[in-house]
Amino acid sequence: MDSQILKQLEGYDKVITDIEVLKRYGYNYRLDRGLAKKYVERLHPQNIDVKVIDVIEETQSTKTLRLASKQKYLPPFQAGQYISVIVEINGIRTSRPYSISSSPDEIVYYDITVRRVEGGLVSSFLLDSITIGDSLQISAPAGNFYHNPIIHSKKLVCIAGGSGITPFKSMIQHAINTGTEMEIWLIYGSKNAGELIFHDYFSMLASKYSYFHYIPVLEEGTGTYKGYITAKIIKEVVGDSSDKTFFICGPQALYEHLLKELQPLELKPKQLRMEMYGVPTDVFAQPGWPKDINRNTTFVIKVRGKNSFTVSAGEPLLQSLEKNGIVVPSLCRSGECSLCRVKLVSGKVYQPEGVKLRQADRRFGYIHSCAAFPISDCEIII
Numbered sequence: 028m029d030s031q032i033l034k035q036l037e038g039y040d041k042v043i044t045d046i047e048v049l050k051r052y053g054y055n056y057r058l059d060r061g062l063a064k065k066y067v068e069r070l071h072p073q074n075i076d077v078k079v080i081d082v083i084e085e086t087q088s089t090k091t092l093r094l095a096s097k098q099k100y101l102p103p104f105q106a107g108q109y110i111s112v113i114v115e116i117n118g119i120r121t122s123r124p125y126s127i128s129s130s131p132d133e134i135v136y137y138d139i140t141v142r143r144v145e146g147g148l149v150s151s152f153l154l155d156s157i158t159i160g161d162s163l164q165i166s167a168p169a170g171n172f173y174h175n176p177i178i179h180s181k182k183l184v185c186i187a188g189g190s191g192i193t194p195f196k197s198m199i200q201h202a203i204n205t206g207t208e209m210e211i212w213l214i215y216g217s218k219n220a221g222e223l224i225f226h227d228y229f230s231m232l233a234s235k236y237s238y239f240h241y242i243p244v245l246e247e248g249t250g251t252y253k254g255y256i257t258a259k260i261i262k263e264v265v266g267d268s269s270d271k272t273f274f275i276c277g278p279q280a281l282y283e284h285l286l287k288e289l290q291p292l293e294l295k296p297k298q299l300r301m302e303m304y305g306v307p308t309d310v311f312a313q314p315g316w317p318k319d320i321n322r323n324t325t326f327v328i329k330v331r332g333k334n335s336f337t338v339s340a341g342e343p344l345l346q347s348l349e350k351n352g353i354v355v356p357s358l359c360r361s362g363e364c365s366l367c368r369v370k371l372v373s374g375k376v377y378q379p380e381g382v383k384l385r386q387a388d389r390r391f392g393y394i395h396s397c398a399a400f401p402i403s404d405c406e407i408i409i
Protein backbone atom coordinates (compact mmCIF):
# COMPACT_ATOMS: atom_id res chain seq x y z
CA MET A 28 0.00 0.00 0.00
CA ASP A 29 1.19 3.54 -0.78
CA SER A 30 2.94 4.94 2.33
CA GLN A 31 1.25 8.33 1.74
CA ILE A 32 -2.13 6.66 2.21
CA LEU A 33 -0.90 4.77 5.27
CA LYS A 34 0.31 8.02 6.84
CA GLN A 35 -3.25 9.33 6.77
CA LEU A 36 -4.42 6.51 9.02
CA GLU A 37 -5.01 7.51 12.61
CA GLY A 38 -2.22 6.23 14.88
CA TYR A 39 0.10 5.26 11.99
CA ASP A 40 2.93 7.56 13.10
CA LYS A 41 2.74 6.18 16.63
CA VAL A 42 2.99 2.60 15.42
CA ILE A 43 6.03 3.44 13.29
CA THR A 44 7.68 5.20 16.25
CA ASP A 45 6.95 2.21 18.52
CA ILE A 46 8.50 -0.16 16.01
CA GLU A 47 11.62 2.02 15.74
CA VAL A 48 11.94 2.24 19.55
CA LEU A 49 11.51 -1.50 19.96
CA LYS A 50 14.08 -2.14 17.22
CA ARG A 51 16.62 0.08 18.95
CA TYR A 52 16.07 -0.77 22.62
CA GLY A 53 13.95 -3.82 22.87
CA TYR A 54 12.48 -6.66 21.04
CA ASN A 55 11.16 -6.44 17.52
CA TYR A 56 7.81 -8.16 17.85
CA ARG A 57 7.44 -8.38 14.11
CA LEU A 58 9.93 -11.23 14.34
CA ASP A 59 7.32 -13.10 16.39
CA ARG A 60 4.89 -13.27 13.53
CA GLY A 61 3.51 -16.80 13.49
CA LEU A 62 4.97 -17.69 16.90
CA ALA A 63 1.59 -18.05 18.63
CA LYS A 64 0.37 -20.24 15.77
CA LYS A 65 3.51 -22.35 16.11
CA TYR A 66 2.86 -22.95 19.82
CA VAL A 67 -0.83 -23.68 19.28
CA GLU A 68 0.06 -26.19 16.59
CA ARG A 69 2.59 -27.81 18.89
CA LEU A 70 0.00 -28.22 21.64
CA HIS A 71 -2.83 -29.15 19.34
CA PRO A 72 -1.54 -30.26 15.94
CA GLN A 73 -4.04 -31.21 13.26
CA ASN A 74 -2.50 -34.58 12.51
CA ILE A 75 0.48 -36.44 13.95
CA ASP A 76 2.59 -39.04 12.15
CA VAL A 77 3.27 -41.92 14.51
CA LYS A 78 5.11 -45.21 14.45
CA VAL A 79 3.87 -48.40 16.12
CA ILE A 80 6.59 -49.24 18.66
CA ASP A 81 4.86 -52.18 20.34
CA VAL A 82 1.86 -54.45 19.95
CA ILE A 83 0.55 -56.06 23.13
CA GLU A 84 -1.91 -58.96 23.03
CA GLU A 85 -4.59 -58.26 25.68
CA THR A 86 -7.27 -60.87 24.98
CA GLN A 87 -8.08 -63.12 22.02
CA SER A 88 -9.86 -60.27 20.28
CA THR A 89 -7.98 -57.26 21.64
CA LYS A 90 -4.55 -55.73 21.20
CA THR A 91 -2.89 -52.58 22.45
CA LEU A 92 -0.95 -50.60 19.86
CA ARG A 93 1.75 -48.35 21.33
CA LEU A 94 2.27 -45.24 19.20
CA ALA A 95 5.28 -42.89 19.32
CA SER A 96 5.51 -39.66 17.38
CA LYS A 97 7.91 -39.46 14.45
CA GLN A 98 8.47 -35.79 15.40
CA LYS A 99 9.49 -37.02 18.89
CA TYR A 100 6.74 -34.98 20.55
CA LEU A 101 3.18 -35.86 21.53
CA PRO A 102 0.78 -33.22 22.83
CA PRO A 103 -0.42 -33.60 26.43
CA PHE A 104 -3.93 -34.92 27.07
CA GLN A 105 -6.44 -35.46 29.84
CA ALA A 106 -6.88 -39.05 31.03
CA GLY A 107 -10.08 -40.22 29.34
CA GLN A 108 -9.62 -38.40 26.01
CA TYR A 109 -9.41 -40.08 22.61
CA ILE A 110 -7.47 -39.77 19.37
CA SER A 111 -8.75 -40.41 15.88
CA VAL A 112 -6.75 -42.91 13.84
CA ILE A 113 -6.72 -42.04 10.14
CA VAL A 114 -6.23 -44.90 7.69
CA GLU A 115 -6.59 -45.71 4.03
CA ILE A 116 -7.98 -49.18 3.38
CA ASN A 117 -8.63 -50.42 -0.16
CA GLY A 118 -8.63 -46.84 -1.43
CA ILE A 119 -11.10 -45.63 1.23
CA ARG A 120 -9.74 -42.92 3.50
CA THR A 121 -11.50 -43.08 6.84
CA SER A 122 -10.89 -42.68 10.56
CA ARG A 123 -11.98 -44.12 13.90
CA PRO A 124 -11.77 -42.65 17.40
CA TYR A 125 -9.96 -44.70 20.07
CA SER A 126 -9.62 -43.70 23.71
CA ILE A 127 -6.02 -43.40 24.84
CA SER A 128 -5.50 -46.26 27.29
CA SER A 129 -2.09 -45.15 28.59
CA SER A 130 -1.69 -42.56 31.30
CA PRO A 131 -0.86 -38.91 30.47
CA ASP A 132 2.27 -39.42 32.59
CA GLU A 133 3.68 -41.56 29.79
CA ILE A 134 4.78 -38.67 27.65
CA VAL A 135 6.60 -40.52 24.89
CA TYR A 136 3.75 -42.69 23.63
CA TYR A 137 -0.01 -43.12 23.41
CA ASP A 138 -1.55 -46.56 23.78
CA ILE A 139 -4.77 -47.41 21.99
CA THR A 140 -6.50 -50.68 22.77
CA VAL A 141 -8.43 -52.10 19.84
CA ARG A 142 -11.09 -54.80 20.09
CA ARG A 143 -12.27 -56.59 16.95
CA VAL A 144 -15.69 -55.39 15.83
CA GLU A 145 -17.63 -57.94 13.79
CA GLY A 146 -17.31 -56.79 10.16
CA GLY A 147 -15.36 -53.72 11.36
CA LEU A 148 -13.22 -52.32 8.55
CA VAL A 149 -10.77 -50.38 10.70
CA SER A 150 -10.53 -52.68 13.75
CA SER A 151 -9.76 -55.65 11.46
CA PHE A 152 -7.16 -53.61 9.60
CA LEU A 153 -5.44 -52.48 12.81
CA LEU A 154 -5.51 -55.95 14.36
CA ASP A 155 -4.58 -57.99 11.28
CA SER A 156 -2.35 -55.75 9.18
CA ILE A 157 -0.51 -53.40 11.54
CA THR A 158 2.73 -54.55 13.16
CA ILE A 159 5.68 -53.01 14.99
CA GLY A 160 7.46 -50.43 12.82
CA ASP A 161 4.37 -49.50 10.78
CA SER A 162 3.34 -45.89 10.37
CA LEU A 163 -0.07 -44.40 11.12
CA GLN A 164 -1.58 -40.95 11.21
CA ILE A 165 -3.57 -39.77 14.22
CA SER A 166 -5.36 -36.62 15.33
CA ALA A 167 -4.47 -34.66 18.43
CA PRO A 168 -6.26 -35.82 21.62
CA ALA A 169 -9.86 -34.64 21.94
CA GLY A 170 -13.04 -35.23 23.92
CA ASN A 171 -14.73 -34.20 27.16
CA PHE A 172 -14.76 -37.49 29.02
CA TYR A 173 -12.34 -36.75 31.82
CA HIS A 174 -12.37 -35.99 35.52
CA ASN A 175 -12.56 -32.28 36.29
CA PRO A 176 -11.61 -31.73 39.94
CA ILE A 177 -13.57 -28.48 40.08
CA ILE A 178 -16.86 -30.03 39.02
CA HIS A 179 -16.59 -33.71 39.86
CA SER A 180 -16.45 -35.56 43.15
CA LYS A 181 -13.27 -37.20 44.43
CA LYS A 182 -15.32 -40.38 44.70
CA LEU A 183 -15.62 -41.87 41.24
CA VAL A 184 -17.77 -44.75 40.10
CA CYS A 185 -16.48 -45.92 36.71
CA ILE A 186 -18.83 -48.27 34.87
CA ALA A 187 -17.48 -49.95 31.73
CA GLY A 188 -18.80 -52.46 29.24
CA GLY A 189 -16.53 -54.41 26.85
CA SER A 190 -13.91 -52.22 25.20
CA GLY A 191 -15.39 -49.19 27.00
CA ILE A 192 -12.81 -50.01 29.67
CA THR A 193 -10.01 -48.22 27.77
CA PRO A 194 -10.45 -44.61 29.00
CA PHE A 195 -10.70 -45.92 32.58
CA LYS A 196 -7.32 -47.63 32.27
CA SER A 197 -5.83 -44.20 31.57
CA MET A 198 -7.84 -42.41 34.28
CA ILE A 199 -7.10 -44.98 36.98
CA GLN A 200 -3.41 -45.34 36.11
CA HIS A 201 -3.05 -41.55 36.13
CA ALA A 202 -4.87 -41.21 39.47
CA ILE A 203 -2.58 -43.80 41.04
CA ASN A 204 0.63 -42.40 39.49
CA THR A 205 -0.15 -38.96 40.82
CA GLY A 206 -0.88 -40.11 44.37
CA THR A 207 -4.58 -39.47 44.18
CA GLU A 208 -6.84 -38.54 47.05
CA MET A 209 -9.69 -40.10 45.13
CA GLU A 210 -11.61 -43.25 45.88
CA ILE A 211 -12.46 -45.18 42.73
CA TRP A 212 -14.85 -48.05 42.08
CA LEU A 213 -14.48 -49.78 38.70
CA ILE A 214 -17.51 -51.89 37.78
CA TYR A 215 -16.69 -53.76 34.59
CA GLY A 216 -19.32 -55.73 32.66
CA SER A 217 -18.09 -58.40 30.28
CA LYS A 218 -19.46 -61.48 28.52
CA ASN A 219 -16.96 -63.79 30.23
CA ALA A 220 -13.68 -63.75 32.12
CA GLY A 221 -11.63 -64.31 28.95
CA GLU A 222 -12.85 -61.05 27.47
CA LEU A 223 -11.99 -58.85 30.45
CA ILE A 224 -9.34 -56.43 29.18
CA PHE A 225 -6.60 -55.40 31.69
CA HIS A 226 -8.05 -57.82 34.26
CA ASP A 227 -4.68 -58.75 35.81
CA TYR A 228 -3.63 -55.12 35.99
CA PHE A 229 -6.81 -53.96 37.76
CA SER A 230 -6.73 -56.99 40.11
CA MET A 231 -3.16 -56.10 41.06
CA LEU A 232 -4.09 -52.46 41.72
CA ALA A 233 -7.08 -53.47 43.83
CA SER A 234 -4.91 -55.72 45.99
CA LYS A 235 -2.37 -52.94 46.49
CA TYR A 236 -4.46 -49.79 46.99
CA SER A 237 -7.34 -49.67 49.44
CA TYR A 238 -8.92 -46.72 47.62
CA PHE A 239 -9.36 -48.66 44.39
CA HIS A 240 -12.14 -51.25 44.10
CA TYR A 241 -12.42 -53.55 41.10
CA ILE A 242 -15.71 -55.35 40.48
CA PRO A 243 -16.00 -57.49 37.34
CA VAL A 244 -19.57 -58.51 36.46
CA LEU A 245 -19.73 -61.49 34.10
CA GLU A 246 -22.64 -62.56 31.93
CA GLU A 247 -21.29 -66.12 31.74
CA GLY A 248 -19.18 -68.25 34.06
CA THR A 249 -18.31 -67.88 37.71
CA GLY A 250 -17.52 -64.84 39.81
CA THR A 251 -18.95 -62.86 42.68
CA TYR A 252 -21.25 -60.85 40.42
CA LYS A 253 -23.05 -62.55 37.54
CA GLY A 254 -25.40 -61.31 34.83
CA TYR A 255 -25.67 -57.63 33.99
CA ILE A 256 -24.67 -54.57 36.01
CA THR A 257 -27.74 -53.67 38.08
CA ALA A 258 -28.75 -50.99 40.57
CA LYS A 259 -28.59 -53.70 43.26
CA ILE A 260 -24.93 -54.50 42.47
CA ILE A 261 -24.03 -50.81 42.30
CA LYS A 262 -25.67 -50.11 45.68
CA GLU A 263 -24.02 -53.13 47.23
CA VAL A 264 -20.48 -52.20 46.19
CA VAL A 265 -20.66 -48.40 46.23
CA GLY A 266 -23.09 -47.71 49.08
CA ASP A 267 -24.51 -44.20 49.15
CA SER A 268 -24.24 -42.70 45.66
CA SER A 269 -25.24 -39.13 46.47
CA ASP A 270 -21.63 -37.94 46.95
CA LYS A 271 -20.13 -39.66 43.90
CA THR A 272 -19.63 -38.91 40.21
CA PHE A 273 -20.48 -41.70 37.77
CA PHE A 274 -18.50 -42.14 34.55
CA ILE A 275 -19.93 -44.60 32.02
CA CYS A 276 -18.35 -45.93 28.84
CA GLY A 277 -19.44 -48.84 26.70
CA PRO A 278 -21.64 -49.93 23.82
CA GLN A 279 -25.08 -48.47 23.19
CA ALA A 280 -26.78 -51.46 24.83
CA LEU A 281 -24.96 -50.68 28.09
CA TYR A 282 -26.29 -47.11 28.14
CA GLU A 283 -29.83 -48.20 27.38
CA HIS A 284 -29.67 -50.79 30.15
CA LEU A 285 -27.92 -48.58 32.71
CA LEU A 286 -30.07 -45.51 32.24
CA LYS A 287 -33.01 -47.59 33.48
CA GLU A 288 -30.99 -49.28 36.22
CA LEU A 289 -29.64 -46.00 37.57
CA GLN A 290 -33.08 -44.44 38.01
CA PRO A 291 -33.59 -45.66 41.61
CA LEU A 292 -30.27 -44.07 42.56
CA GLU A 293 -31.74 -40.65 41.70
CA LEU A 294 -28.46 -39.20 40.46
CA LYS A 295 -28.41 -35.51 39.60
CA PRO A 296 -27.47 -34.77 35.95
CA LYS A 297 -24.10 -33.35 37.02
CA GLN A 298 -23.25 -36.65 38.72
CA LEU A 299 -23.36 -38.52 35.43
CA ARG A 300 -20.77 -38.42 32.61
CA MET A 301 -21.23 -40.63 29.60
CA GLU A 302 -18.70 -41.08 26.80
CA MET A 303 -20.07 -40.96 23.27
CA TYR A 304 -19.44 -44.39 21.83
CA GLY A 305 -20.18 -44.21 18.12
CA VAL A 306 -23.59 -44.23 16.49
CA PRO A 307 -26.12 -47.05 17.00
CA THR A 308 -25.07 -50.20 15.17
CA ASP A 309 -28.69 -51.06 14.42
CA VAL A 310 -30.33 -47.78 13.59
CA PHE A 311 -33.47 -49.61 12.36
CA ALA A 312 -34.27 -50.48 15.97
CA GLN A 313 -33.95 -46.89 17.21
CA PRO A 314 -37.00 -44.98 18.42
CA GLY A 315 -38.39 -42.77 15.66
CA TRP A 316 -36.82 -44.67 12.75
CA PRO A 317 -39.41 -44.68 9.88
CA LYS A 318 -41.08 -48.11 9.77
CA ASP A 319 -41.34 -48.21 5.96
CA ILE A 320 -37.56 -47.90 5.46
CA ASN A 321 -35.59 -51.13 5.62
CA ARG A 322 -32.15 -52.43 4.67
CA ASN A 323 -33.16 -52.81 1.01
CA THR A 324 -34.22 -49.18 0.64
CA THR A 325 -31.80 -47.00 -1.33
CA PHE A 326 -31.46 -43.25 -1.79
CA VAL A 327 -29.54 -40.95 -4.11
CA ILE A 328 -27.15 -38.48 -2.49
CA LYS A 329 -26.16 -35.48 -4.57
CA VAL A 330 -23.07 -33.59 -3.40
CA ARG A 331 -23.25 -30.09 -4.86
CA GLY A 332 -20.29 -29.43 -7.15
CA LYS A 333 -19.23 -33.06 -6.99
CA ASN A 334 -20.91 -36.33 -7.91
CA SER A 335 -24.09 -38.21 -7.00
CA PHE A 336 -24.21 -41.75 -5.68
CA THR A 337 -26.65 -44.29 -4.32
CA VAL A 338 -26.63 -45.37 -0.66
CA SER A 339 -28.42 -48.07 1.29
CA ALA A 340 -30.58 -47.09 4.25
CA GLY A 341 -28.94 -47.58 7.64
CA GLU A 342 -25.47 -46.30 6.72
CA PRO A 343 -24.20 -43.02 8.21
CA LEU A 344 -23.79 -40.33 5.57
CA LEU A 345 -20.11 -39.80 6.44
CA GLN A 346 -19.36 -43.45 5.77
CA SER A 347 -21.13 -43.31 2.37
CA LEU A 348 -19.19 -40.17 1.45
CA GLU A 349 -15.89 -41.84 2.32
CA LYS A 350 -16.79 -44.93 0.31
CA ASN A 351 -17.36 -42.65 -2.66
CA GLY A 352 -14.00 -40.96 -2.32
CA ILE A 353 -15.23 -37.78 -0.63
CA VAL A 354 -13.22 -36.95 2.46
CA VAL A 355 -14.94 -34.90 5.16
CA PRO A 356 -12.90 -34.01 8.27
CA SER A 357 -14.02 -36.11 11.24
CA LEU A 358 -12.99 -36.82 14.80
CA CYS A 359 -15.47 -38.35 17.26
CA ARG A 360 -17.79 -40.09 14.73
CA SER A 361 -20.43 -39.95 17.45
CA GLY A 362 -22.23 -36.71 16.61
CA GLU A 363 -20.44 -34.71 19.29
CA CYS A 364 -17.48 -32.70 17.95
CA SER A 365 -19.15 -31.01 14.92
CA LEU A 366 -16.12 -31.49 12.69
CA CYS A 367 -18.03 -33.47 10.06
CA ARG A 368 -20.80 -30.88 9.60
CA VAL A 369 -22.33 -30.61 6.12
CA LYS A 370 -25.27 -28.52 4.92
CA LEU A 371 -28.41 -30.40 4.03
CA VAL A 372 -29.92 -28.52 1.10
CA SER A 373 -32.82 -30.87 0.47
CA GLY A 374 -34.07 -34.23 1.71
CA LYS A 375 -34.33 -35.77 5.15
CA VAL A 376 -31.95 -37.57 7.50
CA TYR A 377 -32.55 -39.48 10.73
CA GLN A 378 -30.36 -38.34 13.61
CA PRO A 379 -30.32 -40.58 16.69
CA GLU A 380 -30.86 -39.21 20.17
CA GLY A 381 -27.76 -37.67 21.73
CA VAL A 382 -26.43 -35.98 18.57
CA LYS A 383 -25.19 -32.60 19.77
CA LEU A 384 -26.36 -30.21 17.07
CA ARG A 385 -25.96 -26.54 17.90
CA GLN A 386 -28.95 -24.23 17.72
CA ALA A 387 -27.31 -22.43 14.77
CA ASP A 388 -26.78 -25.73 12.94
CA ARG A 389 -30.46 -26.59 13.23
CA ARG A 390 -31.45 -23.13 12.11
CA PHE A 391 -29.25 -23.09 9.01
CA GLY A 392 -29.72 -26.72 8.05
CA TYR A 393 -26.38 -28.24 9.08
CA ILE A 394 -26.13 -31.89 10.09
CA HIS A 395 -23.37 -34.03 11.58
CA SER A 396 -22.70 -36.41 8.72
CA CYS A 397 -21.21 -39.09 11.00
CA ALA A 398 -24.52 -39.41 12.83
CA ALA A 399 -26.98 -38.62 10.03
CA PHE A 400 -28.76 -41.48 8.24
CA PRO A 401 -30.49 -40.52 4.97
CA ILE A 402 -34.20 -41.40 4.89
CA SER A 403 -34.87 -39.81 1.47
CA ASP A 404 -32.89 -38.61 -1.54
CA CYS A 405 -30.70 -35.75 -0.32
CA GLU A 406 -28.61 -32.90 -1.66
CA ILE A 407 -25.76 -31.67 0.51
CA ILE A 408 -23.02 -29.04 0.42
CA ILE A 409 -19.64 -29.87 1.95
Ligand code: FES
Pocket residue numbers: 356357358359360361362363364365366367368395396397398
Ligand atom coordinates in the same frame (compact mmCIF):
# COMPACT_ATOMS: atom_id res chain seq x y z
S1 FES B 1 -17.02 -36.50 13.60
FE1 FES B 1 -17.59 -35.51 15.43
S2 FES B 1 -19.62 -34.89 15.07
FE2 FES B 1 -19.11 -36.07 13.35
